[in-house]
Amino acid sequence: xxxxxxxxxxxxxxxxxxxxxxxxxxxxxxxxxxxxxxxxxxxxxxxxxxxxxxxxxxxxxxxxxxxxxxxxxxxxxxxxxxxxxxxxxxxxxxxxxxxxxxxxxxxxxxxxxxxxxxxxxxxxxxxxxxxxxxxxxxxxxxxxxxxxxxxxxxxxxxxxxxxxxxxxxxxxxxxxxxxxxxxxxxxxxxxxxxxxxxxxxxxxxxxxxxxxxxxxxxxxxxxxxxxxxxxxxxxxxxxxxxxxxxxxxxxxxxxxxxxxxxxxxxxxxxxxxxxxxxxxxxx
Amino acid sequence: xxxxxxxxxxxxxxxxxxxxxxxxxxxxxxxxxxxxxxxxxxxxxxxxxxxxxxxxxxxxxxxxxxxxxxxxxxxxxxxxxxxxxxxxxxxxxxxxxxxxxxxxxxxxxxxxxxxxxxxxxxxxxxxxxxxxxxxxxxxxxxxxxxxxxxxxxxxxxxxxxxxxxxxxxxxxxxxxxxxxxxxxxxxxxxxxxxxxxxxxxxxxxxxxxxxxxxxxxxxxxxxxxxxxxxxxxxxxxxxxxxxxxxxxxxxxxxxxxxxxxxxxxxxxxxxxxxxxxxxxxxxxxxxxxxxxxxxxxxxxxxxxxxxxxxxxxxxxxxxxxxxxxxxxxxxxxxxxxxxxxxxxxxxxxxxxxxxxxxxxxxxxxxxxxxxxxxxxxxxxxxxxxxxxxxxxxxxxxxxxxxxxxxxxxxxxxxxxxxxxxxxxxxxxxxxxxxxxxxxxxxxxxxxxxxxxxxxxxxxxxxxxxxxxxxxxxxxxxxxxxxxxxxxxxxxxxxxxxxxxxxxxxxxxxxxxxxxxxxxxxxxxxxxxxxxxxxxxxxxxxxxxxxxxxxxxxxxxxxxxxxxxxx
Ligand SMILES: Cc1ncc(C[n+]2csc(CCOP(=O)(O)OP(=O)(O)O)c2C)c(N)n1
Ligand SMILES: [Mg+2]
Numbered sequence: 001x002x003x004x005x006x007x008x009x010x011x012x013x014x015x016x017x018x019x020x021x022x023x024x025x026x027x028x029x030x031x032x033x034x035x036x037x038x039x040x041x042x043x044x045x046x047x048x049x050x051x052x053x054x055x056x057x058x059x060x061x062x063x064x065x066x067x068x069x070x071x072x073x074x075x076x077x078x079x080x081x082x083x084x085x086x087x088x089x090x091x092x093x094x095x096x097x098x099x100x101x102x103x104x105x106x107x108x109x110x111x112x113x114x115x116x117x118x119x120x121x122x123x124x125x126x127x128x129x130x131x132x133x134x135x136x137x138x139x140x141x142x143x144x145x146x147x148x149x150x151x152x153x154x155x156x157x158x159x160x161x162x163x164x165x166x167x168x169x170x171x172x173x174x175x176x177x178x179x180x181x182x183x184x185x186x187x188x189x190x191x192x193x194x195x196x197x198x199x200x201x202x203x204x205x206x207x208x209x210x211x212x213x214x215x216x217x218x219x220x221x222x223x224x225x226x227x228x229x230x231x232x233x234x235x236x237x238x239x240x241x242x243x244x245x246x247x248x249x250x251x252x253x254x255x256x257x258x259x260x261x262x263x264x265x266x267x268x269x270x271x272x273x274x275x276x277x278x279x280x281x282x283x
Numbered sequence: 284x285x286x287x288x289x290x291x292x293x294x295x296x297x298x299x300x301x302x303x304x305x306x307x308x309x310x311x312x313x314x315x316x317x318x319x320x321x322x323x324x325x326x327x328x329x330x331x332x333x334x335x336x337x338x339x340x341x342x343x344x345x346x347x348x349x350x351x352x353x354x355x356x357x358x359x360x361x362x363x364x365x366x367x368x369x370x371x372x373x374x375x376x377x378x379x380x381x382x383x384x385x386x387x388x389x390x391x392x393x394x395x396x397x398x399x400x401x402x403x404x405x406x407x408x409x410x411x412x413x414x415x416x417x418x419x420x421x422x423x424x425x426x427x428x429x430x431x432x433x434x435x436x437x438x439x440x441x442x443x444x445x446x447x448x449x450x451x452x453x454x455x456x457x458x459x460x461x462x463x464x465x466x467x468x469x470x471x472x473x474x475x476x477x478x479x480x481x482x483x484x485x486x487x488x489x490x491x492x493x494x495x496x497x498x499x500x501x502x503x504x505x506x507x508x509x510x511x512x513x514x515x516x517x518x519x520x521x522x523x524x525x526x527x528x529x530x531x532x533x534x535x536x537x538x539x540x541x542x543x544x545x546x547x548x549x550x551x552x553x554x555x556x557x558x559x560x561x562x563x564x565x566x567x568x569x570x571x572x573x574x575x576x577x578x579x580x581x582x583x584x585x586x587x588x589x590x591x592x593x594x595x596x597x598x599x600x601x602x603x604x605x606x607x608x609x610x611x612x613x614x615x616x617x618x619x620x621x622x623x624x625x626x627x628x629x630x631x632x633x634x635x636x637x638x639x640x641x642x643x644x645x646x647x648x649x650x651x652x653x654x655x656x657x658x659x660x661x662x663x664x665x666x667x668x669x670x671x672x673x674x675x676x677x678x679x680x681x682x683x684x685x686x687x688x689x690x691x692x693x694x695x696x697x698x699x700x701x702x703x704x705x706x707x708x709x710x711x712x713x714x715x716x717x718x719x720x721x722x723x724x725x726x727x728x729x730x731x732x733x734x735x736x737x738x739x740x741x742x743x744x745x746x747x748x749x750x751x752x753x754x755x756x757x758x759x760x761x762x763x764x765x766x767x768x769x770x771x772x773x774x775x776x777x778x779x780x781x782x783x784x785x786x787x788x789x790x791x792x793x794x795x796x797x798x799x800x801x802x803x804x805x806x807x808x809x810x811x812x813x814x815x816x817x818x819x820x821x822x823x824x825x826x827x828x829x830x831x832x833x834x835x836x837x838x839x840x841x842x843x844x845x846x847x848x849x
Contacts, residue, residue, distance in 0.1 A: 085698070
């Protein structure tokens with residue numbers, strides 16, 4: 001039987017606000033997986049805590065909803081154990097840039113072969129609208145009527161400063177394009193960072209679909225990191241698409257000398273292992 | 284003490300004390316004796332003093348004595364520090380020109396008929412066309428002479444251990460021989476005539492507790508290790524990393540303990556075996572994951588290597604003050620298992636057991652060790668056969684099915700297998716988040732039932748000693764080692780009840796022993812008697828007597844003997 005989007009649907013009632021960008025993101029994700037002919041049991045999805053994480057009920061697959069900020073290392077642990085599974089890590093701008101920013105940095109430099117979907121709705125939504133590093137600076141937010149006193153982080157700039165092998169940007173209001181981007185990300189052998197500009201009608205209503213429509217513009221892959229940086233730094237236009245890709249760097253696992261040529265995955269190797277061969281160093 | 288000897292080798296950290304200590308320890312072992320070697324060193328790379336003490340006998344040795352028969356020193360500070368801990372009629376050898384003992388030290392030396400020998404090791408090294416740094420090998424040669432052991436044994440070992448290093452081997456051997464050829468004082472001898480040389484000892488292995496944990500994990504089919512350096516657990520990373528070619532294990536240094544714990548949880552969820560090891564501070568960072576593993580019923584194994592103190596504490600010294608955190612770490616209520624290791628034999632076995640418990644019960648398992656076990660060297664003639672691997676995997680309808688044992692079906696996430704949701708939100712049997720009060724109650728009860736099931740299946744504590752012991756010490760971890768060594772030095776009838784499985788607690792044996800009328804003493808290497816408090820909590824038994832030590836030092840054999848004399 002041919003794989004259909006419906007195979008990825010669940011019968012659990014969804015809890016997102018009407019008009020939430022997460023709908024478009026999940027639509028795109030399911031489409032991408034179907035297009036790649038991946039069945040739900042081929043997929044491991046790790047979810048963070050937040051509105052993004054509440055999507056765990058909405059999609060089929062092996063799913064693990066863990067802790068706030070920890071979606072990346074949880075996904076990495078799963079990936080290293082069995083690389084036959086397609087591992088996707090889902091996270092919000094809060095979990096990514098606040099609670100777990102160290103994981104982003106080290107995952108980029110480690111180039112694990114997983115895909116990261118960043119739901120950037122420019123706030124801590126599930127805790128009812130606090131400012132994050134991507135919230136507009138002058139915007140009044142929860143407990144801060146004059147806006148945040150801290151500066152901001154441009155996700156693309158941060159990622160590109162770390163010599164990534166894949167950075168793309170999509171938009172929740174363009175699920176078809178986003179599906180194509182996600183497909184590219186999953187196919188990429190390395191750490192694929194996909195920032196998704198996400199509409200949040202409840203806490204950042206001013207950045208609505210119209211607002212995004214005026215600014216979003218599709219772009220081509222850039223040949224160098226510096227060109228890519230120039231592109232993501234643009235404040236007037238939000239460029240989307242696969243912005244940067246480097247296929248020449250090996251992913252983490254492929255660099256492990258002692259795993260080269262091994263046919264099995266770590267999950268297949270759990271059996272009593274003879275230690276006689278290494279005992280002589282203790283004589 | 285009757286049948287054991289101790290030799291202590293000290294110098295500044297950075298003077299190669301560890302390497303020489305290891306050679307000395309293995310050399311004495313290869314001469315046919317049983318050894319125990321412990322390290323003392325500061326938390327700095329150069330300067331300060333480091334010491335290596337090797338206790339040996341023809342019987343099993345598990346702990347250090349406070350006093351040594353030979354003290355050899357390359358550093359002034361160390362010499363002052365350890366002079367008061369030389370046995371009567373012992374010997375002090377040092378390489379320090381114009382060294383002055385203090386008044387009290389001189390008095391101690393005189394009163395105890397201790398001999399002092401100065402050797403200009405640097406000059407001897409230079410005379411033998413060797414660099415100054417090899418002065419320590421001259422001293423090693425002289426110690427070997429004092430021990431009156433076969434020079435070929437130590438030479439062979441030196442060649443083996445230094446083979447990997449890029450040094451002038453001939454110069455090393457010249458220095459060794461030069462030290463060995465110095466005459467020893469006529470009236471000094473280590474009287475080994477009482478000691479039987481056991482043939483099989485030279486074939487035995489010298490392992491640290493951490494080596495044993497690493498080897499146990501390998502045997503248990505653990506395929507990945509995620510670590511972050513922290514004394515006294517760092518050498519697990521070293522041991523597994525240095526053998527990764529042979530084992531094929533994936534060994535990774537994570538960016539933090541938070542990450543290491545998450546990586547373990549992710550890998551265990553996927554169905555391989557993974558673990559991490561840390562010390563108190565790192566363990567604190569892992570506690571969110573411990574709690575998450577409890578709720579999601581994901582197998583989890585962590586080794587908590589104890590050092591002493593809160594905060595950064597006393598990083599390179601020992602203690603056993605982290606039982607409370609092992610028992611209480613992580614928010615919410617969830618089942619866990621706490622196991623304590625004490626020596627290389629049980630470290631090797633218990634880590635394997637930890638994996639089985641984690642897998643079968645789908646709970647976090649915390650394996651306690653202490654610096655005194657983790658970094659000390661024990662010799663062992665044979666490691667036991669690897670434990671049978673038990674994974675408890677089975678398929679079912681719901682991942683979190685409510686069962687009488689509390690254990691639900693768990694199967695490895697794989698293509699073509701039924702998918703499921705693992706959820707750190709409270710959830711119903713199918714994993715979907717819930718806020719329903721009845722479901723919440725039932726799921727909590729289900730998870731906690733695993734503790735009752737596990738408690739029934741855990742082994743009883745191990746009793747050492749005569750049936751009719753007048754005094755029984757009760758404790759966990761390395762306190763056992765000091766007591767068992769002390770027992771050999773006294774005619775008193777002493778027993779030790781040794782807890783390896785700490786939680787869930789099987790307390791019945793304690794009550795039995797108490798009711799039979801023995802004098803019962805709680806012994807712990809911490810201030811508040813954490814194990815005693817657990818016993819009190821579980822069965823309302825209050826230990827009538829406690830022997831507690833919390834100065835960052837392990838229990839020495841003399842500590843036990845002195846206590847019994849009181
Ligand atoms: C350790 C921890 N701290 C705080 C929280 C509370 N919390 C839940 S969701 C959230 C913010 C989520 O923001 P983001 O990651 O941007 O996700 P969004 O809800 O916007 O999708 C916070 C702070 C938590 N669950 N765990
Ligand atoms: Mg957000």
